[in-house]
Amino acid sequence: MKYLVISFQKNNKNKEVKGFFIMKIRVTVKDKDNNIVYYEDFFIKDRSEIAEISSIVSDKIIELEKRYPYPDYEVEQNVSFEIPSNLNKNE
């Protein structure tokens, strides 16, 4: 069974790895001066998880928008790719 994994950035420096990726969704809260006050990462390992993670990220955004109201804060969502090995470590 696959789980959603929440992970924070690690101290990996200048590594290069061959392979394929998983999608990383970073939900960030920034204050008016663009300082990051909170962030949390979510991962999608394959397309079948789109529905699950869409729902979980939506809940997270709604929760954060309540806790950090706009316009003093802004909740952002950035999508990029991440290393599968990071995911494994968290599992």
Next chain:
Amino acid sequence: MEINNIKSSDYTSPNDFIISNAKNYIKNTWVFEGINNLDDKKTLDNNKDLANDLLLALKNKKDLFTNPNDQIITKNEIFKKYTIQDFESIKNDEIAKKEFYNLYNSILYNNFYDIYDILKEGNNDFKYSINNDKIRDLSYQNDSISFYAIIKTLDRIIEKMKRKNKTNLSEITDIVRGRIDCRDINQALEIYNKIKNSLNLKNKELIEEDNMIINPRSDYMGRIHLLIKDKETGGIFELQIGSKNITDFIEKSVVIDYGTKENLNNNGTITYIQDNFKSNIHDLCYKALNKILDPNSPYYKKYNSIIPKLQELKKEYVEIQKEIFENEKNSSFEQRKNEINKKINNYVLKVQDTFKYIDKNDIESILS
């Protein structure tokens, strides 16, 4: 306006994560029990609901998006008709808000996967690197490209609709945006061609393009803006492909130092704190300057005494972009890289020095 909201009566189980606000759905067997108890027949009968659809896809572990999804498209069409008032009303309606975010998240993730599939096609040596904790470089035919995407929040959508006097959501096309930063404009053109030729295979249609590599604007160049319709979800996805060097320049961070300001503490005392404004070159020297330098804007009069300095900044902003653009075109950027970077660093200092005479509130209001 009526929408098919998720009804709590549809999900009576306390373990149902779709409508639950409980935060323990992660690694929680209740979630899977909830899914296993889901009645396929009931949900199929009630198939107008996006949440049902998402939940069923989760249960069956199947890809929702290999074919056009009528329910998602229908839901998207409903949201597209939403006005500012409709959005203001769902801001306080968690269920409707959830439905909205769910839909746009799905569109974003689906498009992101499809573009990623196109990029990696034919690449046996598709690699990525981690640099100073940031994982963003994907190797593409022995070069590095970065591919990332963002999504607008409800507040930002409402703000944009108000600012641009938009009647409904269908007039906003950049809710879901992706960007590919390439080695140079030549590679950006290659990737653009690859994506353009493969869109049809991924159930997508190019509905608009602004190719500022082939047709550069006088003050903005080196990037291609594509508007892509995803036939599987009915969503519109804005994709920008461009030169990383130009992006690095225009997005270079700028911190304007306004000295110190008073800060009233909870205990009634006052302390003095540094008053800064963090921004980037594009926001300041393109967006803000275009507004301030417009003779019809109130800012033009207000900042009359520094208009020549601001015009000089705008001119230099264009010159540096052009220099990168032309050098990339001639494949001579690498030889001139150090010299250009030096120019950029000096330019940032000039921007910081000039913008401190512009009221922080004015900049915020222009950029909001």
